[in-house]
Amino acid sequence: MEVPDVYYVYTDACPGGGFVTWSVIKGNVETRHxxxxxxxxxxxxxxxxxxxxxxxxxxxxxVQLYSDSQLIIRGLTGKYDIKAPHLDYxxxxxxxxxxxxxxxxxxxxxxxxxxLAGQNAKRLKRKWKNGSGYDRGEENFPGREETRTx
Numbered sequence: 001m002e003v004p005d006v007y008y009v010y011t012d013a014c015p016g017g018g019f020v021t022w023s024v025i026k027g028n029v030e031t032r033h034x035x036x037x038x039x040x041x042x043x044x045x046x047x048x049x050x051x052x053x054x055x056x057x058x059x060x061x062x063v064q065l066y067s068d069s070q071l072i073i074r075g076l077t078g079k080y081d082i083k084a085p086h087l088d089y090x091x092x093x094x095x096x097x098x099x100x101x102x103x104x105x106x107x108x109x110x111x112x113x114x115x116l117a118g119q120n121a122k123r124l125k126r127k128w129k130n131g132s133g134y135d136r137g138e139e140n141f142p143g144r145e146e147t148r149t150x
Protein backbone atom coordinates (compact mmCIF):
# COMPACT_ATOMS: atom_id res chain seq x y z
CA MET A 1 0.00 0.00 0.00
CA GLU A 2 1.37 3.41 -0.97
CA VAL A 3 1.87 5.93 1.83
CA PRO A 4 0.34 9.30 0.93
CA ASP A 5 2.55 12.38 0.76
CA VAL A 6 2.41 14.80 3.66
CA TYR A 7 2.32 18.50 2.87
CA TYR A 8 4.19 20.69 5.36
CA VAL A 9 2.79 24.22 5.33
CA TYR A 10 4.35 27.20 7.12
CA THR A 11 2.39 30.48 7.26
CA ASP A 12 3.21 34.02 8.36
CA ALA A 13 1.92 37.54 7.84
CA CYS A 14 2.85 41.18 8.06
CA PRO A 15 -0.19 43.42 8.50
CA GLY A 16 1.94 46.58 8.25
CA GLY A 17 3.07 45.58 4.78
CA GLY A 18 -0.33 44.17 3.86
CA PHE A 19 0.86 40.74 2.75
CA VAL A 20 0.82 37.09 3.76
CA THR A 21 3.37 34.43 2.90
CA TRP A 22 3.35 30.66 3.07
CA SER A 23 5.70 27.83 2.18
CA VAL A 24 4.54 24.38 1.13
CA ILE A 25 6.98 21.49 1.32
CA LYS A 26 6.13 18.25 -0.44
CA GLY A 27 8.93 15.73 -0.66
CA ASN A 28 12.11 17.67 -1.38
CA VAL A 29 10.43 20.64 -3.09
CA GLU A 30 9.59 23.88 -1.31
CA THR A 31 7.23 26.33 -2.97
CA ARG A 32 7.09 29.83 -1.49
CA HIS A 33 4.00 31.96 -2.02
CA UNK A 34 3.16 35.57 -1.25
CA UNK A 35 0.20 37.85 -1.88
CA UNK A 36 -1.52 40.93 -0.54
CA UNK A 37 -4.03 40.70 2.30
CA UNK A 38 -5.26 43.63 4.34
CA UNK A 39 -5.68 43.08 8.07
CA UNK A 40 -6.43 45.19 11.13
CA UNK A 41 -4.16 43.22 13.45
CA UNK A 42 -1.35 40.70 13.47
CA UNK A 43 -3.71 37.93 14.57
CA UNK A 44 -6.14 38.69 11.76
CA UNK A 45 -3.26 38.67 9.26
CA UNK A 46 -2.01 35.33 10.63
CA UNK A 47 -5.49 33.77 10.32
CA UNK A 48 -5.82 35.10 6.76
CA UNK A 49 -2.43 33.58 5.89
CA UNK A 50 -3.68 30.16 7.02
CA UNK A 51 -6.99 30.57 5.18
CA UNK A 52 -5.30 31.61 1.93
CA UNK A 53 -2.74 28.80 2.20
CA UNK A 54 -5.28 26.02 2.77
CA UNK A 55 -7.49 27.35 -0.04
CA UNK A 56 -4.45 26.93 -2.31
CA UNK A 57 -3.91 23.26 -1.38
CA UNK A 58 -5.34 20.29 -3.27
CA UNK A 59 -8.22 18.37 -1.67
CA UNK A 60 -8.00 15.14 0.33
CA UNK A 61 -4.39 15.44 1.47
CA UNK A 62 -2.51 15.14 4.76
CA VAL A 63 -1.24 18.49 6.08
CA GLN A 64 1.03 19.50 8.93
CA LEU A 65 0.47 23.26 9.23
CA TYR A 66 2.81 25.49 11.26
CA SER A 67 2.20 29.06 12.40
CA ASP A 68 3.89 31.25 14.99
CA SER A 69 0.53 32.70 16.11
CA GLN A 70 -0.31 30.99 19.40
CA LEU A 71 -3.74 32.61 19.56
CA ILE A 72 -4.84 31.42 16.13
CA ILE A 73 -3.38 27.90 16.48
CA ARG A 74 -4.96 27.48 19.92
CA GLY A 75 -8.24 28.80 18.56
CA LEU A 76 -8.12 26.25 15.73
CA THR A 77 -7.31 23.37 18.09
CA GLY A 78 -10.03 24.35 20.58
CA LYS A 79 -7.63 25.28 23.39
CA TYR A 80 -8.78 28.92 23.27
CA ASP A 81 -12.25 30.32 22.83
CA ILE A 82 -11.80 33.21 20.37
CA LYS A 83 -14.04 36.07 21.48
CA ALA A 84 -13.24 38.75 18.87
CA PRO A 85 -15.98 38.39 16.20
CA HIS A 86 -13.71 39.02 13.20
CA LEU A 87 -11.19 36.39 14.43
CA ASP A 88 -13.93 33.91 15.36
CA TYR A 89 -15.32 34.29 11.82
CA UNK A 90 -11.89 33.53 10.30
CA UNK A 91 -11.41 30.48 12.59
CA UNK A 92 -14.81 29.14 11.52
CA UNK A 93 -14.00 29.85 7.85
CA UNK A 94 -10.70 27.94 8.13
CA UNK A 95 -12.56 25.00 9.70
CA UNK A 96 -15.19 25.15 6.92
CA UNK A 97 -12.52 25.01 4.19
CA UNK A 98 -10.72 22.13 5.93
CA UNK A 99 -13.97 20.16 5.97
CA UNK A 100 -15.03 21.12 2.42
CA UNK A 101 -11.62 20.12 1.00
CA UNK A 102 -11.46 16.95 3.11
CA UNK A 103 -8.06 17.92 4.51
CA UNK A 104 -6.47 15.74 7.16
CA UNK A 105 -4.77 18.57 8.98
CA UNK A 106 -2.87 19.09 12.18
CA UNK A 107 -2.35 22.69 13.34
CA UNK A 108 0.97 23.28 15.10
CA UNK A 109 2.44 26.30 16.86
CA UNK A 110 6.09 26.92 16.00
CA UNK A 111 8.50 29.51 17.45
CA UNK A 112 8.95 32.52 15.17
CA UNK A 113 12.64 31.80 14.58
CA UNK A 114 11.82 28.30 13.20
CA UNK A 115 9.02 29.47 10.89
CA LEU A 116 10.16 29.07 7.26
CA ALA A 117 7.43 31.42 6.04
CA GLY A 118 8.60 33.96 8.61
CA GLN A 119 11.99 34.07 6.91
CA ASN A 120 10.24 34.97 3.66
CA ALA A 121 8.14 37.58 5.49
CA LYS A 122 11.31 39.24 6.84
CA ARG A 123 12.69 39.46 3.31
CA LEU A 124 9.45 40.98 2.03
CA LYS A 125 9.28 43.44 4.93
CA ARG A 126 12.79 44.67 4.06
CA LYS A 127 11.66 45.16 0.46
CA TRP A 128 8.70 47.27 1.65
CA LYS A 129 10.92 49.41 3.84
CA ASN A 130 13.44 49.92 1.02
CA GLY A 131 10.68 50.88 -1.40
CA SER A 132 11.46 48.02 -3.78
CA GLY A 133 8.38 45.96 -2.88
CA TYR A 134 4.94 46.06 -4.41
CA ASP A 135 2.72 49.12 -4.02
CA ARG A 136 1.06 48.94 -0.61
CA GLY A 137 -2.27 49.94 -2.09
CA GLU A 138 -2.21 47.21 -4.70
CA GLU A 139 -5.28 45.29 -3.48
CA ASN A 140 -5.34 42.89 -6.41
CA PHE A 141 -1.70 41.82 -6.23
CA PRO A 142 -2.12 38.27 -7.53
CA GLY A 143 0.90 37.01 -5.68
CA ARG A 144 4.14 35.38 -6.55
CA GLU A 145 5.44 31.85 -6.33
CA GLU A 146 8.99 30.46 -6.23
CA THR A 147 9.95 26.80 -6.22
CA ARG A 148 13.26 25.29 -5.11
CA THR A 149 14.62 21.84 -4.36
CA UNK A 150 15.71 21.37 -0.75
